[in-house]
Amino acid sequence: MSRSSSVGAGVAESQPTLALSCCLRKAGAAAPPMGDGRPVVRFTKLTAMYALFSAVLLVLLIAALVDIITRQEGQVKHLPKVLWVILVIFLPVIGSVLWFAIGREYPARADRPRVNVPRRPAYQGFAEPPVRRVRTTEEELADLDREIDFHTEQARIRRIEAELAERRRPTDEP
Structure with missing residues (x-):
């Protein structure tokens, strides 16, 4: 009986330790110390994912704040800049995500360049590219009418100047 009691006592002593270590791990407590008194730090895939996710969120937060602060008021949509900063913080x-989706104004997309053509904007510096407006047929016809009227008027002026020069020329008749 002493043998069974000693075996039973050993199991009873090890079970609370096992249960206690499981509870500590579940509760988020520190890992049990190593032989030299330092805690065991386990770096698992889950902790790596948490660290990576946190780093991505931090970069997203900083990028959004920098983008909001460096934008001009005219390039911010739907809310004032101060409210966007407060929302992001x-x-x-x-x-x-809302800032990059709906809050900022993106430049107009250009047509896709042909193959082997360098992607270089036609403008230099930080200025916005000039916006090319497509003219309607009526606008182009009105421009052509103005051009025809201009050339007709120029021809009339040349004809009148020629008549005036003809009249000013001295006549040979005495």
Whole structure:
């Protein structure tokens, strides 16, 4: 009986330790110390994912704040800049995604360049590219009418100047 009691006592002593270590791990407590007194730090795939996710969120937050602050008031849509900053600070994920989705004004898309053509804007510096407006047929016809009227008027002026020069020329008749 002493043998069974000693075996039973050993199992009873090890079970609370096992249960205690499981509870500590579930509760988020520190890992049990190693032999030299330092805690065991386990770096798992899950902790790597948490670290990567946190880093991505931090970069997204910083990028959104920098983009909001450096934008001019005319390039910010739907809310004033101050409210966008507050939204991004208090709701980082939602605020940043909303800022990049609907809050900022993106430049107009250009046509896709042909193959082997360098992607270089025609403008230099930080200025916005000039916006080319497509003219309607009526506008082009009105421009042509003005051009025809201009050339007709120029021809009339040349004809009148020629008549005036003809009249000013001295006549040979005495």
